[in-house]
Amino acid sequence: MTPTSDSPTTRRAEALYSVQGLWCTSCALAVEAQLKRLPGIGAASVHYPSATLLVEGEPEALDEPRLAAAVRRLGYRLGPPEAVADAEARLDAESRYLTLRLLMAVAFGMWTMLASLLIYVGAMPSPRLELVMAWVSGAFALPVVSYVAFPFYRAGWRTARARRPGMDALVSLGALTAVGVSLWLLSRGSAEVYFDTAVMLVTLLLVGRLVETLCRHRGLRALQALHQPPAEVQRWGRNGWQPCPLAAVAVGDRLRIERGETLPLDGILQDDEALLDLAPLTGESAPRRCLPGDAVAAGCRNLGAALVLEVSAAMGECRLDRLREQMWWQQARKGELQRLADRFAGWLSPLAVVLALLTLVATWLAGVPTEESWVRALSVLVVACPCAVGLAIPLAGLAGSGQALERGVVMRDPGAFETLARIRSAAFDKTGTLTAGEPQVQAMHTVAGLPDAELLALASVAARGSEHPLARAVRRYVQDVQDIKDARGAQDAGAGGELEVVQAEEVGGRGRRVSLGDGRELLLGSRAWLAAQGVATEQAADSGESEVLLACDGTVLARFTLGETALPGTAETLAELRRHGLALALISGDRAPAVRRLADAVGMKAEECYAGRSPEAKAKLLAAMPQPSLYVGDGLNDVVGLATASVGVAPLGANSTVQEGASVALLKPGVGGVEVAWSLARRTRRVMRQNLVLSGVYNLLALGLAVAMPIPPLVAVLAMVASSLSVVANSARLAWGEDEACGAREDGQLTERLAAAP
Structure with missing residues (x-):
């Protein structure tokens, strides 16, 4: 609750x-x-x-x-x-249930149809044989209109008890009326029966239900694509690593994940570095190297040696579990179009019953034979079944949400889904949104004449064990350089052996002092801190970049410049949004030089950049942008902006508070999901409106025609089912429409992952 x-x-x-x-x-x-x-x-x-x-x-x-x-x-x-898994089992059971009844309907119904066809074409040599054939038609129709059609009668009775009669009530009335009129005609010696109408109505509706169930199966595949954890894991205990049920694992326990296994729970990486394939969770094409202390999420695959993680979220409380729950909440809420469809279907069924009774009375008073009056009333009941109206919005919404989740976007609010299709402006935070949120080494400038290999070895030792973001960035840079050299088979001279660390001391936020076994002392930190330690440093220009200096025994050896790099695909996404006419803005609390540098890298104009903005200033800017607006931000300072914007988007790695307040959450790094979500929202809303218009126009026209002129009940059945199937097919077009377009891109990503894996 x-x-x-x-x-x-x-x-x-x-x-x-x-x-x-x-x-x-x-x-x-x-x-x-x-x-x-x-x-x-x-x-x-x-x-x-x-x-x-x-x-x-x-x-x-x-x-x-x-x-x-x-x-x-x-x-x-x-x-x-x-x-x-339970939903899948339920849909499997429903599919078997529908298939069994459909097979029975076909097996008995085809003889009913054959007998009726012989009567219609006048193939019987005498009226007596036509009457016999009519009784045969009714006999074969009996299992269909009793056992096979029972779920329609049961649902019709339930909805009538709730004073909300709908499609099943009309189907039940239509089938029973067709059988009743046929029996009445048989009692009068007439062979013009309508058992085939009842059989066709039940059979075709069962076909529609089965197709709809299969579409719901596809919608569940997006949720199934999220990680399904193993039943048993290796947990550290008093006697070493022991098998343990996943449900018994608590926060703080240590788990061992072998090479090739998938992380079962969220946790903190312990002891050693790890190489993880995040593609199942984020879609990243290349593996990511994680350092001890990094947070890792369930669903990632271990590509390196066995790793150890300390559990930070128990079973049912991981990030993927929260995403599933968000999907449940999103699906249960109704948007504006769904509420409109419900209101339309709510008054359509009572209207159909009233029109059927009026048609029966009016045609009988006009002198139309009683038999024909009942047939006209039956046609009105059949054509008015609001199957298509009821399916118009839910199936399109399910298909759109499933397609979005498969492409790394969680739509948490269907109302926002509809608003997202109409946005006119999009604004972005900088750090953690357009960038990875962590600094990266841009370059290493050598000051002393030492070989690069030795400098990198010293820098790695100096940064080892530090939790400071700049020191961790230096260590990642050293490891990346070494990985590239290893891949090329390069051998570095002068790298030396493993350096022994005697003592390490970190001065919070300023630097790190490391004493080596050979007597040397390393300093890694800011220029001001090194100067305070007596190291001679030059005055640096204010370029807006961060820097880390490495010194040994009072002499500066190297300078590392650090900055933020735009996430891959950012420039292309922003260009695509601009091409479609959206107004863009980059709103950040960072300094102007850093904002301008990133803007130049992603192709944003100077007038679209706003630096040094407080959370309240961000909200004012968003309120002044063309509406509806969209804002993407990841930190607590973005909460006010996310609430101000018409649609708030939380990127991958966003603060938990931001994720709870955002209408859309991205599962892949970068902002490419924004363009995906916007495009899918537009397509989904278009399909919803098409479904609603198609179903509404059909029901109104069909009702008018059935009241105004005689329509054979069998034709009414076919028209009603065709309308429902058209809505299902249109929604399926949304779900499958981009498969071919995405296929080549997904194949390319798979190739990249395989090539990057060790």
């Missing part, structure tokens, strides 16, 4: 559950209506494709047994949010 307000007079909370036994979108609307009538419940939203329920109201009103009892009265079951 999540609180949404702290005010004593307006205390509100939210709770997330799953609902078992849903058969269609009408079932979802019935559950919503049932819960909204409970005292203390302000809102209830059911996302049918994922069977997820979001309830909002007073905290004491959200008690699970109370809600479960209300849902149980309709014949459904309430439980905690499903794990991915």
